[in-house]
Amino acid sequence: MSDKGDIRELLRRYRHGERPALNRLVSFVSRGDGIDLIRDELQDGSHESPLIAITGNSGVGKSTLLGRLIEHVRSLDETIAILACDPESALTGGALLGDRVRMSSHAGDEGVWIRSLASASGQQAVVDHLDLIAQLLTQFGFDHVILETVGAGQGDVAVESIADLVVLLIQPEIGDELQWEKAGVLEVADVVVVHKGDLPGAERTEAQARDLLNLPGCEQTPVVRVSSKTGEGIAELWSLLVNRPQRDLTTGRNTRRLLRLVQQRIATWFAFHPDEVESIVQGCSSSGMTNEQTITRILSHLTNDHS
Amino acid sequence: MTQQRRAPRIVLAKVGLDGHDRGVKVVARGLRDAGCHVIYAGLWQQPEAVVQTVGDEDADWLGISILSGAHMTLLPRIMDLLKRAGLDHVRVLVGGIIPDEDIPKLEVLGVARVFGPGTSIPEIAEFVGATGDATDE
Ligand SMILES: Nc1nc2c(ncn2[C@@H]2O[C@H](COP(=O)(O)OP(=O)(O)O)[C@@H](O)[C@H]2O)c(=O)[nH]1
Ligand SMILES: [Mg+2]
Numbered sequence: 001m002s003d004k005g006d007i008r009e010l011l012r013r014y015r016h017g018e019r020p021a022l023n024r025l026v027s028f029v030s031r032g033d034g035i036d037l038i039r040d041e042l043q044d045g046s047h048e049s050p051l052i053a054i055t056g057n058s059g060v061g062k063s064t065l066l067g068r069l070i071e072h073v074r075s076l077d078e079t080i081a082i083l084a085c086d087p088e089s090a091l092t093g094g095a096l097l098g099d100r101v102r103m104s105s106h107a108g109d110e111g112v113w114i115r116s117l118a119s120a121s122g123q124q125a126v127v128d129h130l131d132l133i134a135q136l137l138t139q140f141g142f143d144h145v146i147l148e149t150v151g152a153g154q155g156d157v158a159v160e161s162i163a164d165l166v167v168l169l170i171q172p173e174i175g176d177e178l179q180w181e182k183a184g185v186l187e188v189a190d191v192v193v194v195h196k197g198d199l200p201g202a203e204r205t206e207a208q209a210r211d212l213l214n215l216p217g218c219e220q221t222p223v224v225r226v227s228s229k230t231g232e233g234i235a236e237l238w239s240l241l242v243n244r245p246q247r248d249l250t251t252g253r254n255t256r257r258l259l260r261l262v263q264q265r266i267a268t269w270f271a272f273h274p275d276e277v278e279s280i281v282q283g284c285s286s287s288g289m290t291n292e293q294t295i296t297r298i299l300s301h302l303t304n305d306h307s
Numbered sequence: 308m309t310q311q312r313r314a315p316r317i318v319l320a321k322v323g324l325d326g327h328d329r330g331v332k333v334v335a336r337g338l339r340d341a342g343c344h345v346i347y348a349g350l351w352q353q354p355e356a357v358v359q360t361v362g363d364e365d366a367d368w369l370g371i372s373i374l375s376g377a378h379m380t381l382l383p384r385i386m387d388l389l390k391r392a393g394l395d396h397v398r399v400l401v402g403g404i405i406p407d408e409d410i411p412k413l414e415v416l417g418v419a420r421v422f423g424p425g426t427s428i429p430e431i432a433e434f435v436g437a438t439g440d441a442t443d444e
Contacts, residue, residue, distance in 0.1 A: 020362060020393050027365040031313070093314050094339040094437075100360070101349035108356035113363050116346045118314070 007034040011041050014140065019110075022140050029129045029136065030117055042135050051134045052241060053147040055188075056169030061195045062148045063102035064228040065169065070106055072238050073144060079111040081142040083133065085149040088118035099148060113142060119149070144242075165244060167191045170209065172201035186212060189221060191240060197227035269302060276301075315435045317368035320348040320357045322385070323375035330424075331372040334402065337428030341437040354381060358388040361397055368435050373403040379412070386416045400434070402426070 007028065013021035028034045054062050066082055073080045084099035097116035106112045134145045147163060168189035186192065192213065194206045206225050213221045222240060226233035270277060280301055284294040319335050321328055328350055335345045348360050361369050369389075373381065382401065389397060398419040405413070410421045422431060 023362055023365045088344075092340055092342045094342040095314075095344045096335055096339040096347065097344065098335075098347040101347060104349050104352075104356070108353055108359050110359070114360075115363060115365075116344075118344050 004034070004037060007037050011038065014136075017140070019140075022136060023115075025136055026115060026133055029132050032129065035129060035132065038136070039132055042132070042139055049138050049144055050164035051131065051145055051147060052165045052167060053149060053163030054167045054169065055149050056193075056195070058150055060169045060171050061228055062169055063099040065193070065195060065226065065234075066099075066146065066148055067103040067105060068228045068231065068234045069146070069238060070103055070112055072234050074106060074109065074111055078143040079113075079141065080144045080146065081113040081137040082115070083130065083145070083147045084114060084116045085119040085147065086116065087150060113137065165190050165241065167193060167241065169193045169195045170205065171196045172199045172205045186221075190244065191237075192221055192223045193237060194223065194225045195228065197225040197232055198229045202227075266302065314342055314344045315368060315437055316344045316346065316364065316366045317370055317435060318346045318348055318357070318361050318364055318366040319370045319372065320352045320360065321350045321372045322352050322354065322357060322381050323373050323377045324351065326350060327374055328372075330374075330402070331370075334370065334372075334428065334431065338432055338435070338437065341428065341432035343432070343435060343437045354384045354388055357385060358392050358394065361389070362392055362394055366397060368398050368400060370400045370402060373401065373405070376404070378403070378405055379409060382413055382418065383416055386418070400431070 007025075010021045010025050010028075014025055025034075025038060029038060054066060056062055063084065066084075070080055070082070082103065084097065086095055086097045086099065088095040095118035097118065099116060100114045103112075103114060130147065134147075137145045166189050168186065168191070170192065171194070186209070192209050194202055194209060196202065197206075202225055206223060209223045213223065224233055224237050224240060226237050228234070277298065280298055281294060284297055289297065317338060319331055319338075321331055332347075335347050338345050346360070346364050346366065348357065352360075357369070357371070360366075369385075371382070371385065378401065382399075386399065389395065389399070399417065400420050400422060401413060401418050402422045404424060405421050413421055420434060
């Protein structure tokens with residue numbers, strides 16, 4: 001289905017700043033089509049802003065907060081692209097994607113781009129190539145790229161594991177037992193937002209979160225209280241996000257992301273060197289190597305020549 | 308690469324000034340259950356905003372719901388904007404209360420189909436090519 005000529009033409013138009021071409025390319029990538037061609041095209045591009053993921057349970061206010069952040073970013077005269085990932089019904093393959101309703105105050109503004117993506121098991125392409133989609137968006141000229149996803153612990157698609165900065169939203173809860181404590185999702189967060197800060201109990205939730213995150217010997221994860229209803233904390237949150245240093249992927253809780261990058265790098269190498277792989281495999285097969293020996297051989301080839 | 312059957316992507320928007328979205332929400336759920344990816348854009352959408360949404364979402368279909376009687380001013384505008392945005396390939400459906408004599412006029416403008424009150428969801432689903440097993444190969 002992905003005609004190479006088509007994609008080349010789209011890439012040409014994309015480079016001339018044509019938004020419809022960007023839109024179509026994002027669709028190709030989200031289906032896993034034309035990946036190597038597009039990755040190749042974008043390789044020497046330099047500008048890349050970090051991919052921020054906003055995660056948290058359904059109903060915690062991710063889309064509403066994004067609507068506020070969009071307003072804030074636009075007031076700074078910067079542009080923003082949003083990828084809103086919603087779970088898809090496994091049974092019918094259908095999806096109802098309503099996130100953009102809550103971000104509609106800037107509908108029709110060219111400085112804002114929103115794409116709703118159905119993320120389901122079996123449609124791994126969306127997740128696998130989110131970094132490429134983000135790259136398409138930043139190289140097109142969007143200053144910021146943010147991902148909305150239900151995220152950790154929900155479903156099998158851990159979209160947030162590919163983000164550079166994970167923002168976890170929690171909200172004031174009734175009762176003492178905190179759901180997000182049980183779920184163990186705090187660990188994946190780089191920033192924790194106690195959202196709906198206008199509700200009773202927000203201060204207590206904030207204190208509890210700080211308490212849980214304040215582990216001796218660890219760098220403290222920032223906790224901020226925000227209300228999208230009143231606007232309180234929005235500007236503070238944004239400046240925290242844009243000034244946050246890139247996280248060190250070699251420390252404990254970030255290794256998952258690091259392994260993802262390794263996986264991706266290997267996959268990319270395979271995509272770009274089909275002939276080389278083919279000739280190694282043939283060499284191994286003609287000298288009677290076992291599958292296991294062949295695999296080892298390919299891996300060592302990869303690490304020797306392409307580190 | 309095996310060709311995966313792609314779920315139709317459809318943007319549903321309500322233009323005009325009335326605030327009734329029950330009907331469009333019922334259609335949204337029905338089309339989802341039929342296997343579509345439905346992007347609900349919300350109430351009170353301006354034609355310019357609707358067209359940008361259709362483009363950025365790379366939708367195959369646009370479903371416009373109009374109850375307010377403003378269809379003969381809003382739809383020509385939307386069709387024109389779609390054309391100018393290079394979105395001629397997007398097929399447009401109109402739902403709501405449209406007098407019979409206006410239907411041919413809308414079709415001349417390029418509207419693919421007008422669905423009046425009482426249209427069944429399976430009828431719309433079939434029209435957009437949803438099969439309910441869109442993830443099968
Ligand atoms: N009180 C209060 N309610 C909020 C706030 N932000 C969002 N909500 C409400 O929370 C509900 C879910 O919001 P939504 O953005 O759709 O959540 P999402 O599923 O995480 O994207 C909606 O009814 C919002 O009106 C807030 O700051 N304060
Ligand atoms: Mg949402």
